[in-house]
Amino acid sequence: MPKRTSDAADEPAAKAAPNGREPRVAEEDEGMGEFEDRWEDDIESESGGEEEIGGDEEGEEDGKPALMSWFLTNEVVEEAPPAKQTYLPGTKLGPGEQLVADQSVYLALHSLSYAWPCLSFDILRDNLGEDRSTFPHTAWIVTGTQAGEVPGQGKAKDEVVVMRLGGLSRTQRHDEDDSDAESEDEDETEEDATLDFLTIPHVGSVNRIRAAPVASTAQIPDPYHVATFSETGKVHVFDVRPYIDTLAGPSRPRQKIPVHTITNHGRNEGFALEWGQTGLLTGDLASKIFLTTVTPTGFHTSPNPYMSHTSSIEDLQWSPSESTVFASASADRTVRVWDIRAKNRKSVVSVEAHSQDVNVISWNKGTDYLLVSGGDEGGLKVWDLRMFKDTPTPVADFSWHKAPITSVEWHPTDTSVFAASGSDDQVTLWDLSVEQDEDEEPIASGVNADGTPITVPPQLLFVHQGQKDVKELHWHPQIPGMMITTASDSFNAFKTISV
Known part of the structure; x- marks a missing residue:
């Protein structure tokens, strides 16, 4: 019987899908994921809590293992190394079976935890350059907390947090006989990963947070607006530019109150928030x-709402090519497309996209007629908006996830690739350009815990695991292949060998 050396129920995991791209085994990086607080005096006093990050030389901290990929192994024998078999999520564990962790499927993998759960975040553009490939990397993000109860004190104060993740080094080294890789490695430096952050007080938990768009060739704007949707029903707009400048160099006066607050929603909280060149939805x-x-004179919210949905608005997306057009996803199971020039403020077209709530959508920036949606039933569907007539069918339909989809996003440059996350603790990467020959056997198969067969879709490139209740993911627009995810227990920043 296969033997697995770590407990599947408690230990985090991440793995590559068996798509024909065989991972190479590499040694674990002993310093992976360690973050140091370089702003101790300013940071800890403002944050109300200390961050908890990384792993020690054994890949653990406080008994919590670092993220790895899982493989099945046979019993170790002296004559030969153990055979490996990719572990498929949902596979029933046999008696005495355990999981063995392996990081060879990642170029870089870092993890951090904040004092309170941060269930929404956005990536801030920086002035460090486009298409950065040389390690170590630096990434800027902005997030908001959903603070819990403090014994004897009630609910803790929430906050908006501006973070700089520095020293994101390569955690996988190439084989020594790979001369090109050696030359590339010589240009890189190894650093300990660091986390610097500053906080802004926020009234109520942050349901969703989004940064205003910045052109790829533009400098960091001043002001740099970030919007939050609070559980109180108010939408606050903050200027985070002074916080970025303080972390990056000389300190600037930092305003700890919003520059604007939208009150049109009354006491109705929300989760749908999206900036575009036309404005904030x-x-x-x-x-x-x-x-x-x-406008140069300030913010203006139209008093008349757009109304066609019959249930809560779950997500919003501006069209990447038409500045007056946007799409919406709703718990009424529909995806709708709108044009703000329509005087009746009703949607132009719609489709019943899922059998349950439509939680998230993403509009392809390179192929502007493609939109991907994720539903409460765990389905992922890709739509051709040109076919939004009568009863359209999706051009791709995947049912891999076993719980509600919580986030989807197209790759910023590869128009056939998108990523998704679900409440089943999986982050999946998909490539629509991959097709399976009719006479070809399934890429991999197994058996679920309930006895049903597992078949891996050929379009599934990679499965990342290890976080609990993954809520949101984003591709970094300036670091090709870098993805950042947030969950109830941690942030992850990683680059895989598949994308």
């Missing part, structure tokens, strides 16, 4: 969508 649980425009 906000959608609430009462099925109302409001548009706020930004």
Whole structure:
């Protein structure tokens, strides 16, 4: 019987899908994921808690193993190394079976935990250059907390957090006989990963947070606006540029109150929030969508909402090619497309996209007629918006996830690749350009715990695991292949060998 050396129920995991790209085994990096607080005096006093990050030389801290990929191994014999078999999520564990961790499927993998859960975040653009490939990397993000109860004190104060993740070094080294890789490695330096952050007080938990768009060739804007949707029903807009400047260099005065607050939603909280060149879209649980425009004189929110949905607005996306067009996803199971020039403020076209709530959508920036949606039933569907007539069918339909989809996002440059996360603790990468020959056997198969067969879709490139209740993911627009994810227990920043 196969033997697995770590407990599958408690230990985090990450793995590559068996798509024909065989991973190479590499030694674990002993310093992976260690973050140091370089702003101790300023940071800890403002954050209200200390961060908890990384892993020690054994890949653990406080008994919690670092993220790895899982493989099945046979019993070790002296005559030959153990055979490996890719572990498929959902596979029933046999008596005495354990999981063995392996990181060879990652170029880099780092993990960090904050004082409170941060269930929404966005990546901030920086001035460090485009298409950065040389390690170590630096990434800037902005996030918001969902603080819990403090014994004897009630609910803790929430905050918006501006973070700089530095020293994100390569955690996998190439084989010594790979001369090209050696030359590439010589240009890199190894650093300990660091986390620097500053906080802004926030009234209520942050349901969702989004940064205003910045052109790829532009400098960091001043002001740099970030919007939050609070559980109180208010949408706050902050200027985070002074916080970025303080972390990056000389300190600047930092305003700890919003520069603007939108109150049109009343007491109806929401989770849908999206910036575009035209303005800021906000959608609430009462099925109302409001548009706020930004002018040199300030912010203006139209008092008249867009209303066609019959249930809560779950997600919003601006069209990448038409500045007046946006799409919405709702708990009424539909995806709708709108044009703000329509005087009746009703959607132009719609489709019943899922059998349950439509939680998230993402509009392909390179192929502007493609949109991917994720539903409460765990389905992922890719739609051709040109076919949004009568009863359209998706051009791709995947049912790999076993729980609600919580986030989807197209790759910023590869128009056939997208990523998704689910409440089943999986982050999956998909490539629509991969097709399976009719006479070809399934790529891999197994058996679920309930006895049903597992068949891996050929389009599934990679499965990342290890976080609990993954809520949101984003590709870094300036570091090709770098993905950052957040969950109830941690952030992950990683680059895989598959993308």
